[in-house]
Amino acid sequence: CPRKVFAERLPTVVMDFARSTVRLNSTFTALAFALGGEAGQRLAEKLGFAISADTLLRRIRQSSPQPKETVRVLGLDDFAFRKRHTYGTILIDLERRQPIDLLPDRESKTVGDWLKAHPEVEIVSRDRAMQYVEGITLGAPTATQVADRWHLSKNVVDVLKEFLNQHHSAFHQARQAIINGQNKPVDGVKFASDRRTRAKEQTRQKRSEIYNQVQALHKEGCHQNEIIRRLGISTPYARRLLHAETFPERSAFPPRRTSVDRYADYLRQRWAEGCQNATQLWQEIKEQGFNGAMGAVTRYIRLRMRDPHQIKQQYMHRARLPAIKMVLPSARHATWLCLKKQEELSTEEEQFVSELMKSSTEIKQAVLLTKQFRELVKTRDIDSFQGWLVEAENLGSKWKNFVKGLRKDAGAVKAALTMQWSNGQTEGQVNRLKFLKRQMYGRAKFDLLKARVMYRG
Known part of the structure; x- marks a missing residue:
């Protein structure tokens, strides 16, 4: 025999030229898929295994690819490699509820080419992004498209x-109607506005000036990109200001609970009776068990009476009953x-x-x-x-x-209203993909991310 073997081959125990057994190698592979490189190395050390993070990542890349199966019902959605910059596409077998492939982008040609290579696909569930509509039409023209109901x-x-953003003036009318009905002004009482409120007013004034500039440039015929370049604002902010009928107010958080809240009813009653002296009110609730400082009572009364968007002077405004503080929602x-x-x-x-x-x-x-x-x-x-x-x-x-848009996509919308399929499972797999990507600090290459997402171990 021309072949000479000096050692017996044991493929079920150790592979040729391997430095670890098949069982140990499968353990390392499972650790790598579950935890990745650095975390897998830390756990391996605790378990008594000497292996580096890079070796664990090599185990992922050396693992056998998942067997390809025919897909009848496909779900697809995009995911971000880098939000607002680069995106990929995840493909899900909705019947088996398993990821079957990852695509490096979300271009219609890429999706179309993949579908041409898988002519067995009969139903495709997707969101209403045009690149997916075009890709499915190009690659699987006979497949039934289903628009996702959540989208x-x-x-x-x-x-x-x-x-509603275009009808912001109605918000002011609604708030004014509530204030007029329940929040009657008290004449002759004024409080000084603190520095925080003045700072908020100054910030609001700047935003109001930007809004006026955006509207003025738009009326002059400037394109959105030109407005962004001139004013140095972001695209979403410029779009929001362009579409707003009136200046969009920011929503505010409700007032925090304080130690004075338990005496609120008594303070309102005394205020309505005409006692509007903070020192006097503090002394009265102190006799009832309040152990806070007078400043807390003064601040409570001032904040509950303030309507910051109707201040007529820079540092002074009329006081209002503490029962009403109407914050204008976004x-x-x-x-x-x-x-x-x-x-x-x-x-x-x-x-x-x-x-x-x-x-x-x-x-x-x-x-x-x-x-x-x-x-x-x-x-x-x-x-x-x-x-x-x-x-x-x-x-x-x-x-x-x-x-x-609904009429243009009528076939997919009607399919969504008649068929059971949706992108719920696909969205769940996207969430899993995000978890794996963040576990790898977003620095892994596409092949490594794909291997971990596709793993079914």
């Missing part, structure tokens, strides 16, 4: 938020207040929503349409879909554009 609900909420906050169930709202929130609905019939109709759309998506009421489209497109340009 449909999110899209209509985003339209409502933009709509468009985003107001959107969710309008969509919440009535029993989930506080008394103040319910008052604001009620006055907002009274201030504008357009807002009332927009909120109603949003609730109807979310309900028909939730219950998959396809019979009401066409009627909703007709009603919504008459409300304004924002809604008309949304309806136009």
Whole structure:
């Protein structure tokens, strides 16, 4: 025999030329997939194994790839390598609930080429991104496309938020109606505004000036990119200011609880009776058990009376009864207040929503349409879909554009209202991918990330 072997081969125990047994190597591979390099090395040391982080990563790259299986129902979504800069695509077998591939970008050609190589795909669930629509149409023209129901609900909420942002003047009307009805001014009493409030007012003044500059440049015919370059502001901020009908106020946190809160009812009563001396009020509640400083009482009265956006002088303003402090919500906050169930709202929130609905019939109709759309998506009421489209497109340009997009994607939307498939499993796998990527500090190469995401051990 021309071949001479001086040692017996034991493939089930150790591979040829290997320096560790098959069992030890599989242990290292499992550690590497579960924890990565550095964390895997630290645990290996605790277990008595001597291995470096780089070797663990090599074990991942040397592992056998997962066997390829035919896919009938596919889910796809994007994920960020670097948010707002570079993205990839994750592909999920929705029937087996397993990731089957990762693509290095989210271009329509890349998606189309992958689908051409997998002609067995019959159904594709995706969000409403145009690059995926084009890619699926290019690579699997006969496959049924299903729009994700969660994204449909999110899209209509985003339209409502933009709509409310254009009608910010209605927020002021609603707040003024509440203040006029419940918060009567007390004549002849003034307090000095502290430095923090003055700083907030100065910041608000700067933001107001930027808003006025943006609107002025827009009227002159400047493009959004030119406005951003001239004023040095971010793209999302410029877009928000351009779409706002009036200056968008910032939402504020509610006042913090203090040691004076338990005496609030007594203070309101004494204030209404005409006692507006902070020292006198402090002495009275001190007799009732209050052990705080007089400054706490003075600050409590001042903050509960302040309406910072209606100060007529720089350092002085009229005092108001401590019972009312109406904070103007942002468009985003107001959107969710309008969509919440009535029993989930506080008394103040319910008052604001009620006055907002009274201030504008357009807002009332927009909120109603949003609730109807979310309900028909939730219950998959396809019979009401066409009627909703007709009603919504008459409300304004924002809604008309949304309806136009739904009509353009009508096949996928109707499939979402009739089929069981959605991108819920895909979103869950994206969340897992983010966990693995952050565990590797975002520095791993694409092949390593793909191997860990695809691992089914």
